Amino acid sequence: MIAELDLQVTKTGKSKLNEIDFNNLPFGKFLTDHMLEVDYADGEWKQAHIKPVENLSISPANSAIHYGQSIFEGIKAYKDADGKPFIFRPYDNFRRFNLSAERMQMPAIPEELFIEGMRRLVDLEKDWIPMKSDYSLYIRPFMFSTDSTLGVKAAETYKFIILLSPTGPYYSVPVKVYVEDTYTRAARGGVGFVKNAGNYGASMMATAVAKKQGYDQVLWMDAYEHKYAQEIGTMNVFFVIGNKVVTPDLQSGTILEGVTRDSAIEVLREEGYEVVEQPVHIDDVVRAYEAGELKEVFGTGTAATISMIRELKYEDFVMKFDTDTWKAAPAVKRILTDIREGRREDTHGWMFKV
Ligand code: COI
Numbered sequence: 397m398i399a400e401l402d403l404q405v406t407k408t409g410k411s412k413l414n415e416i417d418f419n420n421l422p423f424g425k426f427l428t429d430h431m432l433e434v435d436y437a438d439g440e441w442k443q444a445h446i447k448p449v450e451n452l453s454i455s456p457a458n459s460a461i462h463y464g465q466s467i468f469e470g471i472k473a474y475k476d477a478d479g480k481p482f483i484f485r486p487y488d489n490f491r492r493f494n495l496s497a498e499r500m501q502m503p504a505i506p507e508e509l510f511i512e513g514m515r516r517l518v519d520l521e522k523d524w525i526p527m528k529s530d531y532s533l534y535i536r537p538f539m540f541s542t543d544s545t546l547g548v549k550a551a552e553t554y555k556f557i558i559l560l561s562p563t564g565p566y567y568s569v570p571v572k573v574y575v576e577d578t579y580t581r582a583a584r585g586g587v588g589f590v591k592n593a594g595n596y597g598a599s600m601m602a603t604a605v606a607k608k609q610g611y612d613q614v615l616w617m618d619a620y621e622h623k624y625a626q627e628i629g630t631m632n633v634f635f636v637i638g639n640k641v642v643t644p645d646l647q648s649g650t651i652l653e654g655v656t657r658d659s660a661i662e663v664l665r666e667e668g669y670e671v672v673e674q675p676v677h678i679d680d681v682v683r684a685y686e687a688g689e690l691k692e693v694f695g696t697g698t699a700a701t702i703s704m705i706r707e708l709k710y711e712d713f714v715m716k717f718d719t720d721t722w723k724a725a726p727a728v729k730r731i732l733t734d735i736r737e738g739r740r741e742d743t744h745g746w747m748f749k750v
Pocket residue numbers: 469470471596630631697698699700
């Protein structure tokens with residue numbers, strides 16, 4: 397039972413809903429009419445508001461801008477065939493959000509604020525949930541420090557906001573991925589397992605280099621040997637090798653524990669695949685490709701859902717795939733989409749009713 401949430405609601409006088417072309421929704425481009433906003437100060441979360449989306453006013457000495465105490469999540473809301481709204485696995489993102497908060501020395505968010513606040517906001521904005529298959533309402537909870545000081549220390553004040561954005565698929569076609577063996581994303585003891593903004597800022601350079609070579613994203617390798625696969629820029633990674641599905645294990649603390657990753661593992665196992673979480677050496681991937689055993693490579697993520705990789709480049713070696721012949725990735729994608737859009741029974745209790 398979630399504790400009561402004291403929420404003030406101020407509605408907009410002018411909705412932007414009719415200005416949006418729901419057939420053309422690039423990821424993250426449009427925001428709905430309202431957001432949830434709440435401040436933390438004096439050791440407690442203050443009054444929460446749902447209010448029209450507006451710009452923020454912050455000090456130029458804002459500590460999040462200077463020192464990076466800033467974390468976020470990505471969650472999606474869908475409608476079933478009867479038009480009833482649901483949120484996919486919000487409790488898993490809630491747990492990860494507070495894990496990120498702890499690692500970044502930020503205050504924990506109470507469950508009622510994260511879950512009930514999100515539910516009330518999505519309920520208010522349910523007309524913004526696209527009904528088109530593979531489209532959804534992307535939910536972006538985030539928190540950043542709001543102290544105004546140039547001193548380096550964990551801040552005393554924070555802001556938590558939830559934004560909503562109607563969105564289409566992040567990648568509309570299978571992607572090309574470059575195996576990054578110079579720059580690194582995360583090392584043991586670092587922050588690779590949490591969703592802090594800096595992880596993404598630090599990835600821009602490698603992504604830019606990959607893009608110059610015609611690749612969409614990079615596959616990060618471990619920080620020591622540059623040999624073990626970690627994750628792809630916006631998603632976890634899976635390899636179908638022979639009759640096994642292999643994905644990097646989470647032991648090293650350098651990989652984000654993806655909610656879609658976990659869902660994909662469960663669905664694959666139910667479909668009869670053997671799924672193994674283990675260190676994945678890039679030489680084994682190349683050897684499997686050369687032996688004709690590397691059948692599929694795909695990414696999983698909230699924004700990216702299930703994204704097929706049509707090309708993987710490691711040093712000078714290019715691995716190309718005919719994604720039309722694949723079985724595992726399309727099956728996971730179909731099953732997860734059917735659960736989310738209410739065409740398949742939700743036997744896992746993943747769909748949270750708004
Ligand atoms: C997500 O999948 O929600 C992400 O956070 C990845 C990216 C859009 C930052």
